[in-house]
Amino acid sequence: MTTSEAHSTPTGAPPPPPPAEITYSGQYSVNPLAEVSFRAMCATLPAVLARIGRLSWRTDRRAVQLLVGCQVVTGASAAVLLAATARAMGPVLGAGNAADRLHGALPALLVVAVAAALNRVSGAVATYAERRLTPLLTSQTDSALVEAVCRVEAAAYAGDGFSDRQEAAEMGVVRTHVMVTDAQRFMSSLIRLVTAGGVLSLLNVVMLPLLLLAVLPAGVGAVLTARVDYEIHYANVSDRNVRGMMRWWATTSKYSDEVRANSMTDYLVYWYRALSDRCDRRNLAAAPRTLRISLLSSLAGGVFLLATWGALAWLAVTGRIEPAIAATAVIAVQTALAALSQVVVNGAAVFHTSLYLSDMRSFLDEAAARAPRRGPGRISGPVEQIRLDEVVYRYPGKDRPAVDGVSLTLERGQILAIVGANGSGKSTLTRLITGIYLADKGTVTWNGSDLADTDPDTVWHRTGLVPQDFARWPLRVRENVTLGQPRTHDDGPVWEAIDAVGLREAVEELPSGLDTLQARDVWGGVDFSGGQWQREACARALYRQPDLLILDEPTSQMDPRGEHQIFEEIKAIAADRITIVVTHRLENTKVADHIVVLEHGRITEQGRYDDLVHGGGTFAELLALSQDR
Numbered sequence: 001m002t003t004s005e006a007h008s009t010p011t012g013a014p015p016p017p018p019p020a021e022i023t024y025s026g027q028y029s030v031n032p033l034a035e036v037s038f039r040a041m042c043a044t045l046p047a048v049l050a051r052i053g054r055l056s057w058r059t060d061r062r063a064v065q066l067l068v069g070c071q072v073v074t075g076a077s078a079a080v081l082l083a084a085t086a087r088a089m090g091p092v093l094g095a096g097n098a099a100d101r102l103h104g105a106l107p108a109l110l111v112v113a114v115a116a117a118l119n120r121v122s123g124a125v126a127t128y129a130e131r132r133l134t135p136l137l138t139s140q141t142d143s144a145l146v147e148a149v150c151r152v153e154a155a156a157y158a159g160d161g162f163s164d165r166q167e168a169a170e171m172g173v174v175r176t177h178v179m180v181t182d183a184q185r186f187m188s189s190l191i192r193l194v195t196a197g198g199v200l201s202l203l204n205v206v207m208l209p210l211l212l213l214a215v216l217p218a219g220v221g222a223v224l225t226a227r228v229d230y231e232i233h234y235a236n237v238s239d240r241n242v243r244g245m246m247r248w249w250a251t252t253s254k255y256s257d258e259v260r261a262n263s264m265t266d267y268l269v270y271w272y273r274a275l276s277d278r279c280d281r282r283n284l285a286a287a288p289r290t291l292r293i294s295l296l297s298s299l300a301g302g303v304f305l306l307a308t309w310g311a312l313a314w315l316a317v318t319g320r321i322e323p324a325i326a327a328t329a330v331i332a333v334q335t336a337l338a339a340l341s342q343v344v345v346n347g348a349a350v351f352h353t354s355l356y357l358s359d360m361r362s363f364l365d366e367a368a369a370r371a372p373r374r375g376p377g378r379i380s381g382p383v384e385q386i387r388l389d390e391v392v393y394r395y396p397g398k399d400r401p402a403v404d405g406v407s408l409t410l411e412r413g414q415i416l417a418i419v420g421a422n423g424s425g426k427s428t429l430t431r432l433i434t435g436i437y438l439a440d441k442g443t444v445t446w447n448g449s450d451l452a453d454t455d456p457d458t459v460w461h462r463t464g465l466v467p468q469d470f471a472r473w474p475l476r477v478r479e480n481v482t483l484g485q486p487r488t489h490d491d492g493p494v495w496e497a498i499d500a501v502g503l504r505e506a507v508e509e510l511p512s513g514l515d516t517l518q519a520r521d522v523w524g525g526v527d528f529s530g531g532q533w534q535r536e537a538c539a540r541a542l543y544r545q546p547d548l549l550i551l552d553e554p555t556s557q558m559d560p561r562g563e564h565q566i567f568e569e570i571k572a573i574a575a576d577r578i579t580i581v582v583t584h585r586l587e588n589t590k591v592a593d594h595i596v597v598l599e600h601g602r603i604t605e606q607g608r609y610d611d612l613v614h615g616g617g618t619f620a621e622l623l624a625l626s627q628d629r
C-alpha cells in the first residue's frame with residue numbers, strides 16, 4: 001500500500017485538516033528590519049564587529065591576539081607586495097637585454113616573494129586561530145542560551161511569544177559558527193582594499209572612485225538580499241518552531257507505540273510536509289525579489305567596471321601614465337577589485353549574522369530580565385509552617401484565575417490532600433506553594449517569609465516535587481535519583497531511596513546496576529516500565545529528604561503493591577515535613593490529616609476523610625462515582 005493509498009479518506013469523509021495557521025501577532029511580531037534604512041543597516045557594522053570582538057576576547061584572548069597579529073601582517077605584506085611590484089616593473093619593462101632587466105628587478109622580486117609568502121603564512125595562522133576560537137564561542141553561546149532559559153521565572157514560558165523568540169535566538173547560536181570567519185574575512189579584505197586602494201590612488205587619483213563605483217552595487221545587492229533572507233526567516237519562525245517540536249514528537253521512540261498502533265504516521269508525515277511546504281512557499285515567493293536585486297546590482301556593477309578598465313586603458317594609451325605604472329595599476333585594480341568584492345560579500349554576511357545575533361541578544365536580555373528577582377530573604381532551619389492568604393493566580397491570556405482566593409495553613413508533620421476535577425487548579429496551587437509561580441494577589445509565606453521576597457533557591461533546596469508529568473532523564477540510575485542534590489560518597493542513601501519505593505530488584509537486574517544508563521535510544525542504554533520510572537521519580541524526591549514533599553498523582557502508573565508501599569512511606573516519614581498529595585484516587589486521601597476540594601480554583605470543601613465522605617458535597621459525589629462500576 002502506498003502512502004497516498006494509506007492516506008486516502010473514506011468516501012464522504014472530509015480531507016485531513018492542514019496544520020494550524022500560526023498568525024502570531026504579539027508585541028514582538030514586528031520584523032525589526034521593516035523600518036530600517038540601508039544606510040542605517042550599514043552603520044551597524046562597526047558596532048557588530050566590536051561585539052564579535054568582545055565576545056571573542058572573552059572566549060579566547062590568545063586566539064584573538066593571533067588573529068589581530070595576522071591581520072596586521074596581511075595588511076603590511078599586501079602593501080609591501082604592491083610597492084615592490086611597482087618597483088620591479090620599472091626594470092622589467094625598461095630598456096636593455098633580458099638578463100640586465102631581470103638582474104635590475106631581482107631585489108624587488110625577492111621582496112615580492114617574501115611578502116607573498118608572509119601573506120600566505122599569516123592567512124594560514126589566521127585560519128588556525130579562527131578554528132580554535134569558533135567552537136569555543138559556539139559552545140559558550142549555546143550554553144549561555146540554555147542556562148538563560150533554565151533560569152527564567154517559570155511564568156515566562158507562558159509569556160507572549162517566548163518560545164518563538166527562543167527559536168529565533170537559536171539561530172544566533174547557529175550563526176556563531178560562521179561569525180568569526182565572516183568578521184575575520186571582512187577585516188582582512190578591508191585591509192587589502194585599503195592598501196591596494198592606497199597604492200592605486202598614489203598611481204592615479206581617478207582610479208579609486210571608479211573602483212568604488214564598480215563594487216558598490218554588488219554591496220547594495222548583497223545587503224538587500226540579506227534583508228530578504230532575514231524577512232523570510234522571520235516569517236517562518238513560528239512554523240519552524242512547531243515543525244521542530246513535531247519532528248521530535250513524531251520520531252522519538254517515546255511515542256512510537258502510540259504513533260504506530262493508532263496509524264498516526266501518515267497524518268504526521270503529511271502534517272510535517274505541509275509545514276515544510278509552507279516555509280518553502282515563502283522562500284520561493286522571495287526568489288524573484290532576490291533575482292531582481294542580483295540582476296540590477298550586477299548590471300550597474302558591470303557598467304562601472306567597464307568604465308574603470310576603459311579609464312585605465314585610456315590613461316595608458318594616451319601616454320598619461322607610463323607602461324610600468326599602468327602594469328602596476330592593472331595588478332592594483334585586480335587586487336582592489338577582489339578585496340572590494342570580499343569586503344562587500346563578507347560585510348553583508350556580518351550584517352546578516354548581526355540580525356540573528358540581535359535576536360539572540362534581545363532574547364538573552366529578556367531572559368535575564370525574567371530571571372527571579374525576589375529579594376534577599378532566605379529560608380533556613382526546618383520549615384514549620386506554610387501559609388497562603390487569599391492567593392490568586394491567572395495564566396497570561398486567560399480570562400479566569402486558575403487559583404482564586406485560596407487561604408490555607410500547613411504545619412510541619414501534616415499531610416494535606418488536594419482533590420478536585422480536571423482543570424480545577426490543583427497543580428497550579430502546588431506551583432504557588434513551592435514558589436515556582438508567584439501569586440498575582442495575596443501571599444504565600446514559609447516560616448513567615450513571603451516567597452515574593454525570598455531567594456527561590458533557598459526555597460527549592462527544601463522542596464521535593466514529583467510532578468504529574470515527571471521527566472525520564474537520559475542519565476544513569478544513580479544520577480536519576482540524586483539529580484539536583486549533592487551526592488554522598490557512598491551509595492547508601494541512594495539505595496535507601498530506591499528501597500523506599502520498592503525498586504531494588506529492578507535496579508539490581510540492570511546490566512550495570514546504579515551505573516546503567518537509562519537512555520534506551522543510546523547504545524548500551526536500558527528503559528524502565530512506566531510504573532518503574534514513576535517509582536524512580538518518587539525515589540528522587542525522597543532522596544532529597546525535603547521539608548516540603550509534594551506528590552502530584554504519584555502512583556498513577558503503579559501496581560497496587562507499589563502504590564501501597566509509597567503511601568506507607570509517606571506516612572512513615574510525614575512527621576519531619578509538610579506533605580502534599582494531589583490525587584484523583586480518593587481512597588488515597590485517607591492518609592491525609594486534612595483534605596481540600598478545589599473547584600474553579602476555589603476551595604469549596606475541606607476537612608478529614610470521614611467528615612467529607614459523609615458531608616454530602618463534591619467529595620462524597622466524586623467518591624461515589626469512583627466506586628460505581
Ligand SMILES: Nc1ncnc2c1ncn2[C@@H]1O[C@H](COP(=O)(O)OP(=O)(O)OP(=O)(O)O)[C@@H](O)[C@H]1O
Nearest residue numbers: 158395398402420421422423424425426427428429
Ligand atoms: N501553563 C499554562 N498556561 C495556561 N493555562 C494553564 C497552564 N497550566 C494550566 N493552565 C490552566 O489553568 C487551569 C488549572 O490547571 P491545573 O493544571 O492547575 O489543573 P489541575 O486541577 O491540576 O488539573 P488536572 O486534574 O487535569 O491535572 C486550567 O484551566 C488550565 O487550562
